[in-house]
Amino acid sequence: MTGILYGAGVGPGDPELMTLKAVRLIRENEVIALPGPDARETVAYQIAVQALPELAEKNLLSVDMPMTHDKEEMNRNHQKAADIIEAYLKEGKNVVFLTLGDPTIYSTYLYVQKHILNRGYHTELVSGITSFCAAAARTGTSLVEWDEQLHILPAVHKLNSDLSLPGNYVLMKSGRKMQQVKEILKSSGRDVVMVENCGMANEHIYRSTDEIPDDAGYYSLIIAKELKGRHD
Structure with a gap:
């Protein structure tokens, strides 16, 4: 055996x-x-x-x-x-x-x-609890409601995305390219929350793109939510 x-x-x-x-x-x-x-x-x-x-x-x-x-x-x-x-x-x-x-x-x-x-x-x-579900819970944020779509992207590999699809986005592995990611987020006009080191002793929560530091760590996860009415 x-x-x-x-x-x-x-x-x-x-x-x-x-x-x-x-x-x-x-x-x-x-x-x-x-x-x-x-x-x-x-x-x-x-x-x-x-x-x-x-x-x-x-x-x-x-x-x-x-x-x-x-x-x-x-x-x-x-x-x-x-x-x-x-x-x-x-x-x-x-x-x-x-x-x-x-x-x-x-x-x-x-x-x-x-x-x-x-x-x-x-x-x-x-199975284990995913980082994006844990981050949403830590920030009191819903990932999707009703008929919303959820898009999960490895941000470091998708720097050409304009986040224009309807629904909400999760950007994973964002830390190494945070300056470029922040530019994309600002252009998207979405509500943004980021959790760095979710659930760890050095956890930090940022509730806007402007708050996010350019030198955020590797374990940084971003939830970018569509503004209500944008695709209504």
Whole structure:
């Protein structure tokens, strides 16, 4: 019998937002994979260990997949990550791979899962609370009402968007290109709220484009809402 790879979301930052299923899987399994060169320094570990101090005693796998736009290098990194995990699956050990938010939303884990599936192993996804749902809750903001549409964009890759479609927008991964993102937001005429480091000790909330600093951190999520009547 070979092991199972679980991709488990730990939520956006507040350890109380981890699901019971993610907590149970960590408790029941010894091999825990985390995305980074040092497992204990990853954000996912720092969130989860607050909910489960016993995580510190587990067999922690550091799965380093540096961010790059070189697709060949990216694929090599994902293959190496799959190699690390497969060694344990072959031995019949389950591996729980912890990832921020939900593993189905812009998660590097998904690339590793594809390689593992192609090698004939069984995998399972474990949903976590998404960053944009948590950010909306923290700011008391609805994401959509009635028949509104919701558009989710990785802002760093969509700097040519004018946010002109009807409905509301979520801009993820905004921090590295914040100056350009702010220009787009101002031109759009939308109501804007941003949460930086949602649920973490260094969380900050900004309630207008003018409030948002140009040097906002990587974990910055923006909700840009359509002004009522714009498309009525």
